[in-house]
Amino acid sequence: MAGTGVFAEILDRDVYKYYADGEWKNSSSAKTVAIINPTSRKTQYRVQACTQEEVNKVMDSAKTAQKLWTKTPLWKRAELLHKAAAILKEHKAPIAECLVKEIAKPVKDAVTETTLFSFDFFKVVRSGDLVSYTAEEGVRILGEGKFLISDSFPGNERTKYCLTSKIPLGVILAIPPFNYPVNLAVSKIAPALIAGNSLVLKPPTQGAVSALHMVHCFHLAGFPKGLISCVTGKGSEIGDFLTMHPGVNCISFTGGDTGIAISKKAGMIPLQMELGGKDACIVLEDADINLVAANIIKGGFSYSGQRCTAVKVVLVMESIADALVEKVNAEIAKLKVGPPEDDCDITPVVSETSANFIEGLVKDAKEKGATFCQEYNRDGNLIWPLLLDNVRPDMRIAWEEPFGPVLPVIRINTIEEGIHHCNASNFGLQGCVFTKDINKAILISDAMETGTVQINSAPARGPDHFPFQGLKDSGIGSQGVANSIKMMTKIKSTVINLPTPSYTMGNGGHSKL
Numbered sequence: 001m002a003g004t005g006v007f008a009e010i011l012d013r014d015v016y017k018y019y020a021d022g023e024w025k026n027s028s029s030a031k032t033v034a035i036i037n038p039t040s041r042k043t044q045y046r047v048q049a050c051t052q053e054e055v056n057k058v059m060d061s062a063k064t065a066q067k068l069w070t071k072t073p074l075w076k077r078a079e080l081l082h083k084a085a086a087i088l089k090e091h092k093a094p095i096a097e098c099l100v101k102e103i104a105k106p107v108k109d110a111v112t113e114t115t116l117f118s119f120d121f122f123k124v125v126r127s128g129d130l131v132s133y134t135a136e137e138g139v140r141i142l143g144e145g146k147f148l149i150s151d152s153f154p155g156n157e158r159t160k161y162c163l164t165s166k167i168p169l170g171v172i173l174a175i176p177p178f179n180y181p182v183n184l185a186v187s188k189i190a191p192a193l194i195a196g197n198s199l200v201l202k203p204p205t206q207g208a209v210s211a212l213h214m215v216h217c218f219h220l221a222g223f224p225k226g227l228i229s230c231v232t233g234k235g236s237e238i239g240d241f242l243t244m245h246p247g248v249n250c251i252s253f254t255g256g257d258t259g260i261a262i263s264k265k266a267g268m269i270p271l272q273m274e275l276g277g278k279d280a281c282i283v284l285e286d287a288d289i290n291l292v293a294a295n296i297i298k299g300g301f302s303y304s305g306q307r308c309t310a311v312k313v314v315l316v317m318e319s320i321a322d323a324l325v326e327k328v329n330a331e332i333a334k335l336k337v338g339p340p341e342d343d344c345d346i347t348p349v350v351s352e353t354s355a356n357f358i359e360g361l362v363k364d365a366k367e368k369g370a371t372f373c374q375e376y377n378r379d380g381n382l383i384w385p386l387l388l389d390n391v392r393p394d395m396r397i398a399w400e401e402p403f404g405p406v407l408p409v410i411r412i413n414t415i416e417e418g419i420h421h422c423n424a425s426n427f428g429l430q431g432c433v434f435t436k437d438i439n440k441a442i443l444i445s446d447a448m449e450t451g452t453v454q455i456n457s458a459p460a461r462g463p464d465h466f467p468f469q470g471l472k473d474s475g476i477g478s479q480g481v482a483n484s485i486k487m488m489t490k491i492k493s494t495v496i497n498l499p500t501p502s503y504t505m506g507n508g509g510h511s512k513l
Contacts, residue, residue: 002094002101002213010216015046016208018232019215020058022225027054033205033234038104038348038381039339045102045209047232052241058200058229059247062171065226066198070168074142077194078135084221085131088186091217092128095182098210100340103178103350104381107343109303127183127214130464131190134481137465138194141485142166161496166489168196169270170249173242177255178350179306181207182214187464188252188272189218189228191484197250201230202242204255206350208232240265250488254308256401260473272477272487274470276401277308277429279459280422282444283316283324284415287434291456293327299432299458300407301335301385304346308474309430309459312401313391314409315418321411325389329373332385348381349404355381358404361397362386365408368395399425415444423449428471430459451475 010017010024015032017024027048037044069077088095099110150160174188181203192199203211215230231238235258243251243262252272253259259275281299283292299311316324338344349355355378362376370388377384383404391398391408398408398421412418422431432454433444445453451469454460461468469478477487 002098002209005094006091006220007094007213007216010212015048016212016232018048018050018054019212019219019228019230020054020226021061021229022219022223024216027051027233033208033232035102035205035208036351037101038206038350039341041352041380045098047205047208047212050231050233050238052238055231055238055241055245056247058231059171059245061226062198062200062229063247065224066168066170066196069193069198069224069227070196072196074139074194077196078139080221080223081131081135081190081194084218084223085128085135087217087220088131088214089128091213095210095213098213099182099207102209103181103206104340104347105303106340106345106347110340126464127186130183130481131186133465134190134194134485137481138191138485141482142195142489157500159498159500161498163494163496165492166195166486167492169488169490170197171247172197172199172488173245173248173251174199174201175243175251175253175255176201176203176207176211177308178204178206179303179308180254181211184254185211185214187479187481187484191481192252192488193223193227195485195488197488198227199229200242200248201228202238203230203232205232205234252484252488259475263476270477270487272479272484274308274429274468274475274479275473276427277310277459277470277474278312278399278401278425278427279309279429279450280418280425280431280448281311281314281458282415282418282422282431282433282448283314283320284433284435284437284440285317285319286436287320288436288456289320289323289327292324292434293331295432295434295456295458296328296407297331297335299460301332301346301405304349304383305405305407306349306403309461310403311407311432311458313398313421314407315412315421316409318411318413321389321409325373325387325409328387332374332387335385337382337384346382346385346405349383350381352381354403355383358383358402358406361400361402362388362406364396365391368392370395370397370408393421401427415440419444419447423447426473429474430454430470432457432459451478 031049032046034043035045096110099105146164148162150156151158172192176184250270335345337346340347371390373387385405430452431450465481467480
């Protein structure tokens with residue numbers, strides 16, 4: 001059970017503590033934040049409402065700990081990360097339990113968060129493996145340096161020698177999203193630590209308890225006090241205070257529009273941001289309809305569509321649209337709808353606010369003449385899967401990200417029409433194209449203004465070592481293990497200056513100094 005056994009010390013009278021200076025603490029505010037179970041819509045957990053003064057103390061501790069950590073040998077950093085990975089794998093069950101209760105992840109997906117992404121049951125623990133892979137990759141990347149000689153550049157004598165290395169940025173502020181509060185936290189934590197940084201984690205409210213359990217695994221691994229902290233509380237009280245804190249040297253954020261606001265306030269510090277998406281699926285006449293339908297179901301409806309890389313709009317050639325819609329509808333009818341504890345395919349969305357937003361998009365589409373392939377059905381936060389056909393560009397659902405199990409289909413007559421709709425969006429995270437013509441696929445990929453294009457597969461974030469980035473309002477910088485390590489470091493150069501040699505060439509070509 002969550003909060004019991006090795007996790008007992010993170011809980012005090014049904015309220016989860018925050019983590020600072022290597023200890024689990026209660027906030028001096030004596031206030032808590034409720035975490036609502038999306039299924040029951042009742043309070044499931046409570047976490048501490050940290051104060052700005054407590055944030056200041058966390059930042060001071062993080063700065064002090066980082067100065068010592070940067071002197072820790074790479075092999076020792078990697079050793080601790082491997083230990084944390086093993087503990088994370090060992091305790092995946094209580095973390096998965098929290099994911100089911102606070103963000104309504106189906107049991108199989110809650111385990112996937114800590115295991116390798118697959119629709120089948122898991123074979124390897126994903127988040128733990130991500131930590132271990134990062135440790136190994138960090139040793140390779142950070143163990144390399146460069147040696148430059150000045151005479152490699154025209155007009156320079158051989159009098160300067162430059163040694164370059166990668167050094168940590170300092171204190172990394174990590175803010176993961178509600179939908180992957182564990183996996184997208186460790187994807188920030190592990191690169192930051194192997195690179196020699198300290199890290200302050202601000203988990204989402206929905207997902208905070210899962211994140212606290214994950215942080216406890218790092219605590220049990222024996223990292224130095226103050227190196228990792230986890231502060232909980234209302235974004236309205238400590239959100240801006242954290243992101244604008246002078247002690248922060250880098251922000252790694254995954255989420256929605258909040259990231260755009262953060263980027264405008266952050267100032268001159270590095271940002272790594274993965275924001276929203278309106279991932280387009282372009283389907284050509286020669287596509288394998290069965291393959292397309294399977295990927296639309298997987299890409300559009302897994303975890304009730306609450307993924308940045310979910311298929312958000314299908315752009316299908318008119319000549320095959322009827323056949324594709326019929327096939328997708330048949331697959332939707334097979335989806336199991338209900339509570340996450342029953343391992344259903346479609347579970348309640350994360351909040352009533354989210355459900356209301358989705359319903360607003362559906363009502364707008366209905367008023368403007370979209371074809372409803374299923375009856376719209378909602379019970380609290382639970383929304384039944386819905387395919388909307390004959391969607392037009394004047395409908396909100398054509399452009400806005402529902403983050404729910406509602407998928408629009410737009411019929412197109414040319415490839416150019418599909419590319420235009422994709423590129424007209426403010427988002428540019430991922431896209432996909434289905435065709436048997438690889439030449440067309442590459443040309444379309446080149447034309448799509450997205451960070452990634454999947455050919456004959458639905459959009460996806462993994463594997464975790466692949467580059468992952470968005471264009472336009474979908475993000476800043478690139479993620480993936482190697483990219484995150486490089487992003488959380490900077491180049492340091494040491495130049496050795498030698499006296500200018502004075503010499504003449506004597507007999508035999510030997511120099512005389």
